[in-house]
Amino acid sequence: MYGHDFPGPDDGPADGLLEQVEAAEVALRAAADRGRPGVADGPAADTDPQHYFTALIEADQKIEPRDWMPDAYRKTLIRQIAQHAHSEIIGMQPEGNWISRAPSLGRKAILLAKVQDEAGHGLYLYAAAETLGVTRDELVELLLTGRQKYSSIFNYPTLGWADVGAIGWLVDGAAIVNQVPLCRCSYGPYARAMIRVCKEESFHQRQGYEILHRLASGTPAQRAMAQDAVDRWWYPSLAMFGPPDTDSTHSQQSMAWKIKRFSNDDLRQRFVDMCVQQAGVLDLRLPDPDLRWNEQRQAYDYTQPDYAELMRVISGDGPCNRQRIDHRRRAHADGSWVREAAAAYTAKRQREDRPAVAA
Numbered sequence: 010m011y012g013h014d015f016p017g018p019d020d021g022p023a024d025g026l027l028e029q030v031e032a033a034e035v036a037l038r039a040a041a042d043r044g045r046p047g048v049a050d051g052p053a054a055d056t057d058p059q060h061y062f063t064a065l066i067e068a069d070q071k072i073e074p075r076d077w078m079p080d081a082y083r084k085t086l087i088r089q090i091a092q093h094a095h096s097e098i099i100g101m102q103p104e105g106n107w108i109s110r111a112p113s114l115g116r117k118a119i120l121l122a123k124v125q126d127e128a129g130h131g132l133y134l135y136a137a138a139e140t141l142g143v144t145r146d147e148l149v150e151l152l153l154t155g156r157q158k159y160s161s162i163f164n165y166p167t168l169g170w171a172d173v174g175a176i177g178w179l180v181d182g183a184a185i186v187n188q189v190p191l192c193r194c195s196y197g198p199y200a201r202a203m204i205r206v207c208k209e210e211s212f213h214q215r216q217g218y219e220i221l222h223r224l225a226s227g228t229p230a231q232r233a234m235a236q237d238a239v240d241r242w243w244y245p246s247l248a249m250f251g252p253p254d255t256d257s258t259h260s261q262q263s264m265a266w267k268i269k270r271f272s273n274d275d276l277r278q279r280f281v282d283m284c285v286q287q288a289g290v291l292d293l294r295l296p297d298p299d300l301r302w303n304e305q306r307q308a309y310d311y312t313q314p315d316y317a318e319l320m321r322v323i324s325g326d327g328p329c330n331r332q333r334i335d336h337r338r339r340a341h342a343d344g345s346w347v348r349e350a351a352a353a354y355t356a357k358r359q360r361e362d363r364p365a366v367a368a
């Protein structure tokens with residue numbers, strides 16, 4: 010898929026996932042071609058908006074911004090898409106920390122491009138959320154005042170260069186496993202954003218895996234650095250999938266609405282099974298003495314992450330929560346002149362009756 014520039018499991022760590030993204034893209038186009046309810050092949054037209062909404066979901070059609078939707082569906086989407094957008098933006102910080110310290114010019118250029126991609130993902134996602142009737146300013150305000158969450162994972166520190174590899178392999182890997190099913194989400198703008206995001210994330214995962222591969226086959230000190238990073242990022246990565254199904258407040262309803270397609274625990278298991286094989290190729294150890302194949306379940310048994318720690322981090326008490334949000338507040342304040350200049354420019358073009366053009 011990416012060429013065999015180094016030995017990897019089959020066709021690379023994202024093996025199969027990109028094919029699923031492509032299949033989701035085909036399904037998305039097919040849903041658009043099938044037409045709307047009342048049109049040939051579409052579900053029956055119905056004047057009751059709730060019935061119409063349900064029929065669209067059952068027929069695996071997409072809900073679009075123009076469609077009527079229950080308030081709770083809209084709120085759930087705003088909550089999840091906004092949390093996701095905030096995560097992409099805050100998620101630039103841990104790796105951004107290493108741009109100026111990357112070990113070569115090539116590594117610096119790759120990392121710069123990767124971090125820039127995350128900014129782009131945040132923007133697609135804010136744009137998708139805006140189709141639901143909130144503004145970007147409102148969402149940013151909710152993040153900066155701590156009233157909306159972002160992923161727990163970005164509250165952990167990046168202590169060494171190998172952490173950049175571990176983030177790419179494990180954090181981007183977990184993000185992909187979570188996001189590939191979101192390419193089939195019932196809300197059209199979110200599903201379409203996810204297709205593009207997943208294609209880029211699979212490259213991100215590959216770059217992290219390649220960094221770890223180089224370190225793991227390097228000097229004893231480099232191997233130790235790679236192992237230490239994997240030891241520290243493994244459990245926080247497992248926690249990214251959220252609380253266990255028994256404690257997940259939103260999963261059942263989100264799955265009924267086909268926003269989420271799989272439960273938190275199902276996706277976590279899928280991630281563990283994928284990583285075991287890849288860790289074998291890297292010749293690195295996953296830090297779980299109880300990790301073993303279960304013949305009956307056809308899946309690996311593993312130790313659950315510390316969910317009490319997850320809740321502490323989510324509620325603002327992780328190792329880097331304050332630092333991350335302070336940094337974002339500062340960056341937002343520092344960027345105010347850019348927003349003012351852009352608004353003044355747009356106003357000027359409107360006065361001159363000319364369309365604003367992107368700089």
Ligand code: FAQ
Nearest residue numbers: 093096097100159160161184248249250251257258259260
């Ligand atoms: N961190 O009932 P559930 C990335 C909250 S992107 C923080 O199970 P749900 C790319 C949850 O919001 C990573 N909060 O919730 C990248 C809810 O709180 P609320 C982000 C968490 O929504 C890589 C409460 O707990 N990805 O990494 C977490 O059904 C490298 C109850 O939980 C997404 O956002 C957590 N880990 O399932 C960027 C994917 N887990 O709102 C830069 C989209 C749970 O009631 C560098 N989101 N919570 O106050 C989802 O798939 C879902 O929202 C879940 C949670 C699976 C995260």
